[in-house]
Amino acid sequence: MNIPVIFYHKIDKPAADSLVRGGFTPPRRFAVQMAYLKKSGFVFYTASELIEHFKQHGVFPENGLAITLDDGWQDNYTNAFPVLRQLGIKATVFSIPSVIGEMSTKAAAKGEGPRAHLSRDQILEMADCGIEFGSHSLNHRYLPELTSGEVKLEVEEAKNQIEQLTQKPCLTFAYPAGYVSDEAKEIIRAAGHTAAFTTIYGPTDTIDLYALNRTEVLRRDRFLFQFARKVKPLQQSSSVS
Numbered sequence: 175m176n177i178p179v180i181f182y183h184k185i186d187k188p189a190a191d192s193l194v195r196g197g198f199t200p201p202r203r204f205a206v207q208m209a210y211l212k213k214s215g216f217v218f219y220t221a222s223e224l225i226e227h228f229k230q231h232g233v234f235p236e237n238g239l240a241i242t243l244d245d246g247w248q249d250n251y252t253n254a255f256p257v258l259r260q261l262g263i264k265a266t267v268f269s270i271p272s273v274i275g276e277m278s279t280k281a282a283a284k285g286e287g288p289r290a291h292l293s294r295d296q297i298l299e300m301a302d303c304g305i306e307f308g309s310h311s312l313n314h315r316y317l318p319e320l321t322s323g324e325v326k327l328e329v330e331e332a333k334n335q336i337e338q339l340t341q342k343p344c345l346t347f348a349y350p351a352g353y354v355s356d357e358a359k360e361i362i363r364a365a366g367h368t369a370a371f372t373t374i375y376g377p378t379d380t381i382d383l384y385a386l387n388r389t390e391v392l393r394r395d396r397f398l399f400q401f402a403r404k405v406k407p408l409q410q411s412s413s414v415s
């Protein structure tokens with residue numbers, strides 16, 4: 175079964191000094207991709223809505239898709255949000271509460287300097303317009319390298335702070351850099367999240383709600399046919415179980 179969730183990082187052109195450029199999707203290309211999804215008949219769910227549907231029905235919704243963005247970069251507001259709002263597309267941002275409103279390297283790729291994250295006001299405006307905010311941990315530390323006390327803090331405090339800000343439940347989690355551990359899974363579940371996402375790609379035989387695969391859209395998906403080929407397997411009919 176394919177998990178109908180795609181993810182992005184930065185919706186921007188790479189900076190001149192960016193060594194790792196895979197996480198950048200240029201704004202115009204993002205707009206073309208979103209228009210394509212809409213035209214292809216996808217139905218858009220936030221991450222928590224998609225999971226809720228799965229828990230109730232044992233399958234993902236027909237043509238359902240969740241678009242997710244990791245790290246909460248400010249370009250998500252300036253470059254992605256106008257497109258999503260105009261097309262009426264729901265999405266989910268996995269935010270790092272300790273860097274809200276700041277320039278930070280906590281989630282930066284190798285060699286990258288500080289980069290702006292979403293401000294509180296931007297998050298509130300987006301949350302008002304169909305964008306869901308999930309957790310990407312408090313500090314974007316790699317959970318398998320931490321003590322259980324540290325993992326608890328990263329998970330519980332992030333959820334708390336996001337809920338305080340948005341005044342909405344923070345139900346889903348994305349692992350920093352995709353690093354999962356059994357202990358982290360259990361702590362995330364116990365904290366009240368309904369699901370957690372990795373960065374692993376491809377179909378799975380069984381569904382582990384606390385280690386869900388996602389399909390990454392990369393800078394090298396330059397042409398629309400490449401993007402189309404990537405999202406096609408995620409489009410499920412009601413007969414798929």
Ligand SMILES: [Zn+2]
Nearest residue numbers: 244245281351
């Ligand atoms: Zn990240």
